[in-house]
Amino acid sequence: MKKNDIVEVEITDCGINGEGIGKLLGFPLFIKDALIGDTIQARITKVKKNYAFARLEKIITPAKERITPPCPVAAPCGGCQIQALSYPAQLTFKEKKVKDVLMRLGKVPEGLLEQVMEPIIGMNEPYRYRNKAQYPFGTDKEGNLIAGFYAGRTHHLVTTDDCLIGAKENKDVLDVILRHARKHHIAAYDEETRTGLLRHVLIRKGTHTGEIMVCPVINGKTYPKVDSLIEELTKLPGMTCIALSINTQNTNVIMGEEIQTLWGTPYITDKIGDLEFRLSPLSFFQVNSQQTEKLYQKALDYAGLTGNETIWDIYCGIGTITCFLARKAKQVYGIEVIPEAIEDAKENAKLNNIDNIQFYAQKAEDELPKHKEDKKTDIIVVDPPRKGLDEKVLETIIYMEPKKIVYVSCDPATLARDIKYLREHGYELEHLTPVDMFPHTVHVETIVSLQRTDT
Structure with a gap:
């Protein structure tokens, strides 16, 4: 097998980035835009020692779950890696992905998973769910200003002005x-x-409030003719905040550290359930508000609060889960490394008249060990980044001996690794539910609870 060979292959599996996987004489081929069940013709693009990459040339026999994506740029954009797969099949794929990874990497017995795993929580309407969009700007071949999204793993801008998983107002x-x-x-x-000024624009919409935030990101200190831009933007319904992000660094980081409020308030508000949250341009907030409500309700269900619990919420962000827990617990402590997020969290607690939370602006691996002698902790809730829990955090959790751990994960592989560690150190899986926070992508959120075995 060599580069540019044309091969015919049946797709039997799916990779972590949504690419189809087929085998020729046991040799794996990774093929973008191919789906499980497709029989395709592909051109070899790169050959490694134990696998190869290929480009989809022609679908010979389509998978029965293959559909025509409603987005006209679904294939070149790559943001929705599996939009060509019917939504029920997407949910089946994600459920299987979580189960397979937990068995393979986490060494969780299949029988145990069948006992504790609940069906994936999907969406009734899996479009227009994102409350936040960040569009990069660029220039086409004719020198015209354009906006869109980068094609997968490239800096080639695919022009689009209406992403179907984003708000219509975008x-x-x-x-x-x-x-x-x-x-x-x-x-x-x-x-x-x-050179050039316009880098990105951040657009946020309060799903429940309808409030709109617009924040251009610029390579400079000022925006030309800004008054006329504000005049035009404020004609749009729901406009609440117009801000400017200053980013003159040579970096792939989108937002700059300096934010200027040009018009309106420096934030918008949105709700999760009956709790209200203020969102600044730099605030982290789950992008799918509808599914977040379902996710947080699961967290509350799994925590099983009676009103007497002491809880640590690690990686608490702007205090969203923290506030939900605090209303039904005795005392909650939140840890988050970003100081601005902690300031937002304090404001959000105040906004919702919640006074039984104490926040710490520190790295979890530095702050939590300071409190490890506190044996009064009943529940520890964690919502870590994709890399999962820091080893020192895991060790401290085990030392603190909470009765229960509630783990919200955005990466099944690191979840599996951490569950393996926790199961080896006195905890057992009690409940597990995948949640589809990002329809049409390969990403899946998972929430689990683990119970200490000697209680």
Whole structure:
């Protein structure tokens, strides 16, 4: 097998990035846009020692679950890696992904998983669910200003003004910014020359409130003709906050550290359940508000609170889960490394009249060990980044001996690794539910509870 060979292969598996996997004489081929059940013709693009990559040339026999994606740029964009798969089949794939990874990496017995694993929580309407979008700007071959999204693992900009998993209002905002920028000859930022002004625009919508935030990210200190831009944007329904993010660094990080409020309030508000939260341009907030409510309800169900518990919420962000827990617990402590997030968390607790939370702006692995002699902790809740729990955090959790651990995970592989450790150190799986927070992508959230075995 060599580069540019044309092969015919049946797709029998799916990779972590949504690529189809087929085998020729036992040799795995990874093929973007191919789905399990497809029989395809593919062109070999790269050959490694134990596997190869190929490009989909023709679908000979489509999988029975293959559909025509409603988004016209679904394939080149790559943001929705599995939009060509019917939604019920997406849910089946994600459920199987969680189960397989926990068995293979976490060494969780299949029989135990069948006892504790609940069906995946999907969406009734799996489009228009994102409450946040970040559009990069660029220039087409004719030199025109464009906006869109980068194709997977590239910096090639795929032009689109209406992402179907984003809010409908995003298109109107983009139209205003593009029209204004073209009129006043405002150029897109060029990464190679580090010239040009417009880098990105952040658009946020309060799913429950309808409030809109617009925050252009610029390679400079000021925005030309900003008054006329504000005038046009404020004609749009729901406009609440217009801000500016200053980012003059040579970096792939989207947002700059300096935020200027140009018009309105420096935040928008949104709700999860009956709790209200203030969101600034830099706030972390789950992008799927509808599914977040279901996820947090599971967290409460799994915690089984009676009102007498002391809880640690590790990686608490702006205090969303923390506030939910605090209303039904005796005392909650939250840890988050980003100081601005902790300030937001304090404001959110105050906004919801919650006074039984204490927050710490520190790394979890530095702060939690300071409290490890406190044996009064009943429950520890963790919602770590994709890399999972720090080893020192795991060791401290075991030492503190909480009766229960509630783990919210955005990566099945690191969840499996951490569950393996916890099961080896006195905890056993009690409940587990996958939640589809990101329809049409390969990502899946999972919430689990573990019970100490000697209680």
